[in-house]
Every structure is written in C-alpha cells, then in structure tokens.
Amino acid sequence: MKSKMLPLLAVGLALVGCLHAQTPAAPKLVLPQASPPATLKQQVGITDIEISYSRPGMKGRKIFGGLVPYGEVWRTGANTATKITFSTPVKFGGADVPAGTYELFTIPGEHEWTVIVHKNMSQWGSYAYDQKNDIVRVTAQATTLPTASETFWIGLNDIRDTSATLNLTWEKTRVTVPLVVDTVGLLAPQLEAAIKAQEKPNAMLLFSAAMFFYENDHNLPQALAWMNAATAARPGQMWMIYRKGLILEKMGDKAAAKAAAEESLALTEKEKPGELREEYTRLNQALIARVK
Template identity: 45%
Template structure:
C-alpha cells in the first residue's frame, strides 16, 4: 500500500508511465486513500429524541429518571404516532427507566427500592402505568407482562396548549410526596409517589444520640415538623443552645414553645434571638431573623424590650 501511495503522489508525468498498471490496481490504491478520509469526516448531528437524565432528591434518598424526548414535528401524537390501547415505551429509543432510592408507594402500591422500566398504555379516558422488572429493553418490542411489578391507572387531563416535546418529571414535590407527571401535545397525566421514611429517621436519631456529636438541632426540627414530642424537641434544642448559643437556635426554640402553647417562654426566646442577631454581619440574614422574631413576638402577644 505504501508503494501505491507514492505512485499516486508523483503526479501526472508519473501516471503516464503507469499505463501498464492494471486499472483495477489503481482503483484499489485510490479506495485505500479515501477510507481514512471518510472515517475522519463523521458527522455529529442533533439528536432527534434527546436523552434526559434526571436526579431529584426525594424523602431521605432520590428518584432518577432516564428517557428520550421525542417531538411532534407536525404529527398527530396520541391515537396515531402513539396508538391507544397498546404498550408504549413512554418516550423514544430505549425503554424509560425510573429508579427509587428507597421503598415508596407508586399510585398507592408498594414498590421496593430499585430500578424499573416504565411503560404506559395510553387511552383517551384512562392511562395505565406499568413498572416492569426488565430494564434492558429497546422500546417495548420485547415487553413481557410476566415481568411486571405492578400496574396502576390514572386519568389524563387536556391542556389548551400543545407541548412540542415529550416531558416526564416530578411535580408538586414535597418532602415525602411527589407526582410523576407525563406531558406531551395536549395531554397531561400524573401518578402519585409517596414515601414513609419516619421509621428510618427515628432509628437514625436514636443511633446518632449514642455518639459523641449528637444532632440536637436537626433532631429537634424533625420532631417539630412531624408533630412528635415537643418537650423532647425543646430539651434537645436547649442542649444545642448550651453548646453554641445562636439567634437561629433561640428563634426555633421560640417556635417550638409557641407550638407547645408556652407563650411567655416563646416571647423570651424571641427576645434572646433578637439580641444575638444584632451582631450578624450579613445584612439580609440580620433583617430576615429580625423580621421573623418580631412576627413571633406579635403572634404570642409579647413585647420587644
């Protein structure tokens, strides 16, 4: 091949001397030259259905979504491009995958932590959402119902505005609840996802309180937000303040005392917070905690001294 290359590069006067070289051999030389050139000119084109990888903090862990986003491109979607009554990959390319970092309830049914393929069966009146254990499928061509973990149904809604690209994500996100929402064209359909991490968190608190660095403040806030033993929460907060007095510590103590209907003590905690926040150098933080404590004093009927 090296000899052939040299023959081509010598120019036309050298080629005239190659009249005795078989035409096929010369063609072989030129083909050898063109192959690397073609390899070097590979094109990077926009994806027709871009891949989306979504990682969302949820409860004490996360939810992950991996799917490809097809677009309408002037086509009629549901009932045509995506037939009614048939299992759909819920996106494009590989089947859509959803991963739960902890046990959840999906549409009211229990789902162990893990990764699942997400299929749907579209219908004008009622959609079916399917979690399937086989996550290695391309599309829904090899879909096997015996691999289903569960099926749940949901009512679709119609929007006045058509969405060009398919969308799947978490909406109405709360600490322990969310909605898996599918949108495309004028269709919107959601399935509730609910976690119940209380038992795990309580076990974590119990174990952490045995250690040297006890999470007094975090544990107290969890008790406050979940309506658990307020006396225990206030006791933990007192210990956190004893170790490191802070305006936010006293503010939260005031909120907990207010919830326990100990208004006089709540007002005193707010005044202590106001006294400490005076030395805060961040103006926005200083203004915010000043406002919060003044609001707390107003709610418990206390006065700023």
C-alpha cells in the same frame, strides 16, 4: 530474479504501511437523534430517583389517539423502554415499590391512564411487554394543558422531604403520579444513633436533627430536647432560639414560645444594623404576634 523480487516486495509493503500510517483517521460523525436521550436525577428526602428515557417530538403529528393509540401499552417515550430507579422503597401512586430499577410503561386513555412499574427486562420499546412482569399498576387522571408541549418530557416536581410528583407531559396532556418516601422512618434511627455516639454535644448536629423532626411533625418533644441541648452547647444564638420558639409554638406552648421569641429578639437587637438583624426582628415579632 525471484530473490531480487522479494526485497523489492518488502520495500513496497513498507512504503504502503508508512503511507497508511500517515493517512489521518476519518472523523467520527455524530448525527442528531430523532428522539434524543435524557436522564433525570433528583433527590427526594434521602431517596435518589433516576429516570432514563428518550424524548420524541410532535413534529406536526397528532400524538395521543394518533401516533400513540389509546388503550395500548406505550414505552413512555421512544427507543428503549423508559427506566426508573429508586434508591429506597417508595409508594408509587399509593402502591408499594421496593428499591430497584424498573421499566415505566403506560396505557394512555382520553381521560385516565394506567401507569405501570414493570420488571426491568432491558427491552426495546413495548413489543415484548408482558403483564405478568408488572410490579404495580396505578390509575392517573389525564389533564388538558392550555398550550402544547412539543417535546415529551418527564419531570419530578412538588418536592418535599417525604414526597414528590411524577409528571408525564406531551402535546396538551399531562399525567401526574404521587410519590411518597419514608424519609422520617429511614433517617430518624440514623440521627438518634449519631447523637448517642457523640463524645461531646455537637450543636449543629443537634440543631439539624431537631429541625428535621420539627419540619416533619415527628416526635416534637424529642425535637425540643435536642434544640435545648443545641442551645446549651452553643448559647446566645438568636437563630437557634427563634427556632426553639417555633417548636414550642407547634407543641401548643404559647407562653414558652413567646419567651423564646423575646429572648431571640433581645439578642437580635444587639446585632449590627443590616439584613440579618432586620430578618430576625421581623421573624420574632411575627412569632410573638401569633402566640399572644
């Protein structure tokens, strides 16, 4: 009897295995989160900034001075502590912060906040916050908005080659921290090295380098030299010669700026009628009017 039962048991187990294999897997459930995660990525100059945080909502609650008490450390969002990453050194509210990943804490106040860049401890909330791990603390004014923002959000705005503003907004409160990056100090040596390494003049490299220096008010004589080299490598380009005029204008050489604008305008008049011709006619005429 025992020997007969063993084959039957084996068959039974095999059938159970087959039935189990044919049973479809339960669908993976994804439920909405009370404070959904968000990631903000923004380039400022050549600096990459990334912010990872969670976005709580008002949901009928009083936020600052209520859900988020004044005078206490806040995680600046929800769930895990908000993280901010800089790919290069920055000035955060005027204070130096090295490149790296940090936690972003705040101490809200009715009229001003303390904004804290803190060592990355990968902590949940601010329960284990320790001031000894602060990298910098800065003070920022709280402004009142005319309408409420239902959901907390962090933004990077007013973006230029060398600066941006970090905005924290929720309810009717906004706090802004200025960020400054040394884009010129980082990029100028690279541009100079690339131009020195040219086997033959690269007009677009020279043009781009000249305009970067011009737009950032850096070493305008070098910008002019590069623009002259660009126009020599690629002569007869109205858009290059117009921008040469802009550099000369900024250097205070009105006569040379006017001559460049007139040269560009003469080239513009040879273009087919259309938007490009109209644009450069207007730009050159405006430059000539400014340097008379």
